[in-house]
Amino acid sequence: MSLEVVALIILTVISAATPLLFAALGELVTEKSGVLNLGVEGMMILGAVAAFAVAVTTGSSSLGVLVGALAGMAMAFVFGVLTLTLAANQVATGLALTIFGLGLSSLIGAGFVGIPVPALPKLAIPGVSDLPIIGPLIFGHDVLVYLSLAAVAGVAWFLKKSRRGMILRAVGESDISAHSIGYNVIAVRYGAVLFGGAMAGLGGAFLSLSYTPLWNEGMTAGRGWIALALVVFSSWRPWRLLAGAYLFGGVTIAQLYSQGAGGFGIPAQVMSMLPYLATILVLTIIAAGPWKGRLNAPACLGKPFRPST
Amino acid sequence: MMSGSEADLAARLEVRGITKRFPGVLANDRVDFTVAPGEIHALLGENGAGKSTLVKIIYGVLHPDEGSLHWNGEEVHVADPHSARALGVGMVFQHFSLFEAMTVLENVALGMDQPGDMATLAGRVREVSQAYGLPLDPERDVFTLSVGERQRIEIVRCLLQNPKLLIMDEPTSVLTPQEVERLFETLRKLASEGVSILYISHKLDEIKQLCGRATILRGGKVVGACDPKAETAKSMAQMMIGAELKTVTRRSGGALGKTRLEVEGLSLASEEVHGTDLKNISFAVKAGEILGIAGVAGNGQNELLTALSGERLAGQDSAVRIDGTVVGRRDAGARRRLGLCSVPEERNGHAAVPGMSLVENAILSGHHRMELVSSLFIRAAAAGRFAAEVVKAFDVRTPGTGAAAGSLSGGNLQKFVVGREILQNPKVLVVSQPTWGVDAGAAATIHQALADLATEGVAVLVVSQDLDELLAITDRLAVINVGVLSPAMVTREASVEEIGLLMGGVHGLDSSPAEEEAAHVA
Amino acid sequence: MSLKIEARPETPRSLLYATPLLAVALTVVSGFFIFLAMGYDPFLALYHFFISPLLSLYGWSELMVKAAPLIMIGVGLAVGFRANVWNIGAEGQLTIGAIAGGVVALAFWGDETWLTLPLMCVAGILGGMAYAAVPAFLKTRFGVNEILTSLMLTYVATLFLSTLVYGPLKDPLGFNFPQSRMFGDAALLPMILEGTRMHLGTVIALAIAVAGWVLMTFTIVGFQVRVLGQAPAAARFAGFSASRIVWFTLLLGGGLAGLAGTFEVAGPIGQLIPVISPGYGFTAIIVAFLGRLHPLGIILSGLLMALSYIGGEVAQVEVGLPQAVTGVFQGLLLFFLLASDFLVRYRIRRRAPAIQAARSAQAAEV
Numbered sequence A: 001m002s003l004e005v006v007a008l009i010i011l012t013v014i015s016a017a018t019p020l021l022f023a024a025l026g027e028l029v030t031e032k033s034g035v036l037n038l039g040v041e042g043m044m045i046l047g048a049v050a051a052f053a054v055a056v057t058t059g060s061s062s063l064g065v066l067v068g069a070l071a072g073m074a075m076a077f078v079f080g081v082l083t084l085t086l087a088a089n090q091v092a093t094g095l096a097l098t099i100f101g102l103g104l105s106s107l108i109g110a111g112f113v114g115i116p117v118p119a120l121p122k123l124a125i126p127g128v129s130d131l132p133i134i135g136p137l138i139f140g141h142d143v144l145v146y147l148s149l150a151a152v153a154g155v156a157w158f159l160k161k162s163r164r165g166m167i168l169r170a171v172g173e174s175d176i177s178a179h180s181i182g183y184n185v186i187a188v189r190y191g192a193v194l195f196g197g198a199m200a201g202l203g204g205a206f207l208s209l210s211y212t213p214l215w216n217e218g219m220t221a222g223r224g225w226i227a228l229a230l231v232v233f234s235s236w237r238p239w240r241l242l243a244g245a246y247l248f249g250g251v252t253i254a255q256l257y258s259q260g261a262g263g264f265g266i267p268a269q270v271m272s273m274l275p276y277l278a279t280i281l282v283l284t285i286i287a288a289g290p291w292k293g294r295l296n297a298p299a300c301l302g303k304p305f306r307p308s309t
Numbered sequence B: 001m002m003s004g005s006e007a008d009l010a011a012r013l014e015v016r017g018i019t020k021r022f023p024g025v026l027a028n029d030r031v032d033f034t035v036a037p038g039e040i041h042a043l044l045g046e047n048g049a050g051k052s053t054l055v056k057i058i059y060g061v062l063h064p065d066e067g068s069l070h071w072n073g074e075e076v077h078v079a080d081p082h083s084a085r086a087l088g089v090g091m092v093f094q095h096f097s098l099f100e101a102m103t104v105l106e107n108v109a110l111g112m113d114q115p116g117d118m119a120t121l122a123g124r125v126r127e128v129s130q131a132y133g134l135p136l137d138p139e140r141d142v143f144t145l146s147v148g149e150r151q152r153i154e155i156v157r158c159l160l161q162n163p164k165l166l167i168m169d170e171p172t173s174v175l176t177p178q179e180v181e182r183l184f185e186t187l188r189k190l191a192s193e194g195v196s197i198l199y200i201s202h203k204l205d206e207i208k209q210l211c212g213r214a215t216i217l218r219g220g221k222v223v224g225a226c227d228p229k230a231e232t233a234k235s236m237a238q239m240m241i242g243a244e245l246k247t248v249t250r251r252s253g254g255a256l257g258k259t260r261l262e263v264e265g266l267s268l269a270s271e272e273v274h275g276t277d278l279k280n281i282s283f284a285v286k287a288g289e290i291l292g293i294a295g296v297a298g299n300g301q302n303e304l305l306t307a308l309s310g311e312r313l314a315g316q317d318s319a320v321r322i323d324g325t326v327v328g329r330r331d332a333g334a335r336r337r338l339g340l341c342s343v344p345e346e347r348n349g350h351a352a353v354p355g356m357s358l359v360e361n362a363i364l365s366g367h368h369r370m371e372l373v374s375s376l377f378i379r380a381a382a383a384g385r386f387a388a389e390v391v392k393a394f395d396v397r398t399p400g401t402g403a404a405a406g407s408l409s410g411g412n413l414q415k416f417v418v419g420r421e422i423l424q425n426p427k428v429l430v431v432s433q434p435t436w437g438v439d440a441g442a443a444a445t446i447h448q449a450l451a452d453l454a455t456e457g458v459a460v461l462v463v464s465q466d467l468d469e470l471l472a473i474t475d476r477l478a479v480i481n482v483g484v485l486s487p488a489m490v491t492r493e494a495s496v497e498e499i500g501l502l503m504g505g506v507h508g509l510d511s512s513p514a515e516e517e518a519a520h521v522a
Numbered sequence C: 001m002s003l004k005i006e007a008r009p010e011t012p013r014s015l016l017y018a019t020p021l022l023a024v025a026l027t028v029v030s031g032f033f034i035f036l037a038m039g040y041d042p043f044l045a046l047y048h049f050f051i052s053p054l055l056s057l058y059g060w061s062e063l064m065v066k067a068a069p070l071i072m073i074g075v076g077l078a079v080g081f082r083a084n085v086w087n088i089g090a091e092g093q094l095t096i097g098a099i100a101g102g103v104v105a106l107a108f109w110g111d112e113t114w115l116t117l118p119l120m121c122v123a124g125i126l127g128g129m130a131y132a133a134v135p136a137f138l139k140t141r142f143g144v145n146e147i148l149t150s151l152m153l154t155y156v157a158t159l160f161l162s163t164l165v166y167g168p169l170k171d172p173l174g175f176n177f178p179q180s181r182m183f184g185d186a187a188l189l190p191m192i193l194e195g196t197r198m199h200l201g202t203v204i205a206l207a208i209a210v211a212g213w214v215l216m217t218f219t220i221v222g223f224q225v226r227v228l229g230q231a232p233a234a235a236r237f238a239g240f241s242a243s244r245i246v247w248f249t250l251l252l253g254g255g256l257a258g259l260a261g262t263f264e265v266a267g268p269i270g271q272l273i274p275v276i277s278p279g280y281g282f283t284a285i286i287v288a289f290l291g292r293l294h295p296l297g298i299i300l301s302g303l304l305m306a307l308s309y310i311g312g313e314v315a316q317v318e319v320g321l322p323q324a325v326t327g328v329f330q331g332l333l334l335f336f337l338l339a340s341d342f343l344v345r346y347r348i349r350r351r352a353p354a355i356q357a358a359r360s361a362q363a364a365e366v
Helices: A003-032 A040-058 A061-085 A090-112 A134-139 A143-161 A163-173 A175-180 A185-211 A223-233 A238-260 A268-272 A274-288 B051-058 B081-087 B104-110 B118-131 B147-159 B177-192 B204-210 B233-241 B301-309 B332-338 B358-366 B380-393 B410-422 B440-455 B467-473 B496-504 B513-521 C013-037 C042-055 C057-082 C090-107 C116-142 C146-166 C200-218 C220-230 C232-237 C242-269 C280-290 C295-319 C325-345 C354-365
Strands: B013-022 B025-035 B040-044 B066-071 B074-076 B089-092 B165-169 B196-201 B213-218 B221-226 B259-268 B278-286 B290-294 B320-322 B340-343 B428-432 B459-463 B476-481 C002-007 C346-351
Touching (some): A003 A143, A003 A163, A040 A090, A040 A185, A061 A090, A061 C325, A143 A163, A143 A238, A268 A274, B025 B051, B025 B221, B040 B233, B051 B196, B081 B089, B177 B204, B177 B496, B204 B233, B259 B301, B259 B428, B259 B459, B290 B440, B301 B340, B358 B410, B410 B440, B476 B496, C057 C220, C090 C242, C090 C280, C200 C220, C220 C242, C232 C242, C325 C346
Parallel strands (some): B040 B213, B165 B196, B290 B459
Antiparallel strands (some): B066 B074
C-alpha cells in the first residue's frame, strides 16, 4: 500500500470516528455528573436532521452545525425536565428520547431525502494544507474534526483541573453530600445534560453534513448507542475515550474496505455486523477484565435525586 | 469555659420558635435556645427527637416552616450552606458529607467557598491539622481512610474557614473511646479560643464531660435545659426519655445448651469497593446465650452479617454451622429452613421493601419457615395472618397490614422486622442494631424479647455499635475491628477501657498518618 | 401562600391508573397543535388517526392483528422491567424468532403436516430465548449491561435476516426479490374471523397476558421479580437468586418476542422478508410502561399503540400525513406518561403563609 492510500485510510477513520467522539464526550460529562442519558441516539439524529435541514435551506453549513447542536440541546432539556425536575426514571426517559427523536427526525427529514448539502468549511492554511500526505492528514479536515479534538483536551482539563469540574465530579460521586454542603445538584446536572445534548447534536451534524453528506432516515444507525458503550470502555477518562472512538472508527472503515474488496466472499450484511459485535466484545472485555475499570464509574450514576428543603 | 457573664454578651446564635414539618411528622415544634460565644452547648435528645433537623436548618440545608435565627443579635436568613459559612457557621455531619473517590484536598476545597489555589490550600490543611492534633495527608483518597480520619477532614474543612460556631452532629458515634478523648481536647481548645460549639448527642456521659449547658429535645420540642455537670446521667436520661427507665429482666445463670451457631475460620473479601474484608473469624453461640459483637461502624459488621445470613456464601462449607450442620456454602433460604433468622442493619431496602405492604414484607423472609407458599402460589390468607400477628405482638403502629412498609416510622418498621424474625421460632437469631432509631419503650420491648428468646434456648447474636446496649443485654462480648474479631469475654467482667482499646484495634490511633505525612513532606 | 412538594408515603392506586389516561389526553392535545403547525386540518387529521380506524369490523380486526405482538412482547418486557432488567432488544429477539419459525416452515415446504405449525412456534420461542440468553449470560457472568448488548444484537439480527433473504432462503422462483417462498397453508396460523387477517395468535396473545397477570400477582416467582426490582438487597436477604431471576426474565421476554415473530411470519406476512416488524419490539417498551407494567393494563395499552400504527396508515391515505407522525406520537406519549408519574410519587401542598401561622401559634399560646 502506498503512503497516499494509508493517508486516505487514516482520513476516513478520523471522519468515521468524529461523530462517535462528539456524542461520547458529551455523554461522558453527563455521566460524570451522575446522570445516565440513554437518549444519545435520539439527540444525535435530531441534531443530524436539524443541521441538514438548516444547511440546505439557508445554504450555510455553519449555521446548520449551530442549529444541530441546539437541537441536541433542546432534546437534552426535555430529558432534564423529566429526570431532574420531575425525577423520572432515567433509563425509561432515555429510551423515550430515542424513540421520539427517531420519529421527529423522519418527520422533519421527509422533504430532504436525496438533496445535496453545502460542504463544511475545511481548515485551509495556505501552503501547509497543500503539502503531500502531511497536508491532508493534519491540515485537511473539516473544522469540526479539530473542534472534537479540542473538546477532548478541554473536557480533560475541565474535569481534572477546574473548580467547576471538581464540583461536577462531586455531584456525580455523592449527590447527598454535595447538597448538604451547599451545591445545587440539580443545576449542575442540568448543565452537564445540556452539554451532553449539544455534543450529541454536533456529532449528528457532522454525520449528515460531512461523513455522509445526505439525509437518510435512521442514518445514525446505532452510533448513539455505540457512543454510550465507548464511555464505559473509556472508564470515564477523556483521552481513553479518544482512543476508543478512533478504534471504532477503524472497525467501521475496515468493514467498508473489506466490502469494497469483494468482502472475501462474506456477504456485505455480515461485515456490517462488525461494529455492533465489536461493541459487545469490548463491553465484555471491560466488564470481565482484571482491571477495575468500574472503580472509576460515578457512584451516583443513574440514581434520581430530589433535594428536601 | 464561658468568658464573661452570659447576660453581657449578645448570644452568638439564638434560635427562636423554629418549626419544621415533614409528611406525617412534626420534626421541630417551636424550638427556642441560645448559644453564647465560646460555649460548648449540648443539644440532647433521643434518635428522632429532631436534633439533626434543627442543625440542618441552622446550616441552611433545610428551611424552617416558621421561626427565625439570630446571629450576634441580628435576624438572619440562612438560605443555603454558603450563607451559613459566610456567617461563620461550620458543620460536621453525622453521615459525613464526603466524596469517597476524591482526595482529602479536593474534599476540603469542595467544602469551602474561597479555597484559593490547591497548592496553598494543601499547605494550610497541613498547618491546621498539625495545630489541632488532627493529622491528615491532603493527597490521600478518602476511601482509603478510617472513619476517624474522615471525620478529621470535616473538622479541618470547618477550621480553615475560621468558624464562630461549630456544629458537631453525633460526632462520637463512629469513634473509639480514645479517639473521642482526642476530639474533646480539640473542641475544648477551640472553645477557649472563643469558638461556640453546638454539640449534638444522646450520650449522657460525654455531655457531662464536655458541655457547659444542655438543651433537651423530645418529640421535636424543647423539654428542658440544664447544667450537665450539676445533673446525674440518670436525671438527664429521664428528661430526654420522659419516662422511668426500664431494665431488662433475665433469668440469670440459666444453663447453656449445646452449640447452635458455630463459625470457624471465616474469611471473606468484601464485595463493596471500599468495604472491609473478614479475616479468619471464629466464634460459637450456645443455646440460651446472647453473644454481642461491638465495634465502630464499618469494621466488617455488615460483611459478617451477610456471611452469617447466607446472603453471601463462604469459601468453605465448614465455615458456618447451624446445630452442627455445615452451611457455609448454602444460601439464605436453606439457612432459614435450618432455623437461622437474621435482621440486617438497614431496614429500608434490605430488611424490608419500602414500596410493599406489611403482608408482602412478611412473606419476604417468612415464607421458608411459615409455610406461606404452596407449589409456587402464595398463600395470601396465611401471610396476612402472620403479618397481623407480628403487628399485634410487637405493637407496630400502622393503619393495617396493607400499609406500605415505607409509610411506617423508623421505629415501627424496626419493631416489625425484628418481630417478624422472632415470631418464626428461630433456633439461631442474628440481629444487627436491634434498637436503632426506636424509642426507649420499644427498645425495652425488643431487649426483653431477645432475652426471652435466649431463655427459651435460642442462640442470639447481637451486633451493635451501642456499647451500653451490649453491656446491658449480652452474656459474652467480642469486638470486631478491621474485619478481625477479638476473642469473646464475659460481659460482666469486661471493662469499657479494654473494649475501647479493642475497638481501636492494632490499626488504631497510632498507625499515625502524622508519620506518613512527615514522610510525604520529607 | 407558597407551594411545597413532598414525597407521598404511599402510592395511591387511583392515580397510578388514571395518569396513563392523562398522558393519552395530553398526547392528543399536542397532536392537535402539531397537525395545525404542519398545515393540516387538525380535527380531520385527529379523526382519521384515532376514530375512523374503529368504525369498521376490519379496522378492529387489524387493531387486534397489530396489538397481538405488542401485547405479547409488552408482557414479557414488563416482567423484566419489574425486576430492573432492561431488555430493549425485543426487536432482535422477534426477528430471530421469525427466522427460526420461518426456517422450520421452509424446511417442511411442500410436506407440511399438522406438526409444522406447533414446531414453528417452538422454534420461534427457542430462537428468541437463545438470542436473549446472550445478554443474560453476559450480565450474570461478567456484569455487562444488558441494555447495550440486547440493543446491539438487534442490529445484528436485522442484518442476519437480510443476509438470509438475499441469500440462502431466497425464493428460487421469486424473480430475485429478497424474500423467501410463501409458506404452505399448514404452516400458516388459522384465521378466526372470515374476511379479515385476524389469526389465532391474537387470542393466544390475550391468554398470555392473563397468564402473565397470574404469574406476577399470585406466585412466588412474580413476587421474587418484584422484590428484586424494588430492593435488590432485600431479595438477597430473602434468599432469592438475582441471577436466576435475570435469566428467567430475559428468557421469558425473549421467548415471547420470538413467538410474536413467528406469529408475524405465520400470520399476516406468510413468508420471510427483509423487514418483519415495524418496530414492534421498541413500541412494546412504551406499551409496557403505558400499561403500568401490569399484564392486564398492557392489553389496553397494546390496543392503543396498535391504533397509533393503523391511525398513522389511515391518516397517510386520507389526509397525506407522513407515517413518521406515529413515532412522534409514541415518543410524546411516553414523555407525558413519565412526566405524569411525578403526580403519582409526589404531592403538592399549600403552605400556610408564615405570618398567619405565627399568629395562630401565638393565639394558641394565649
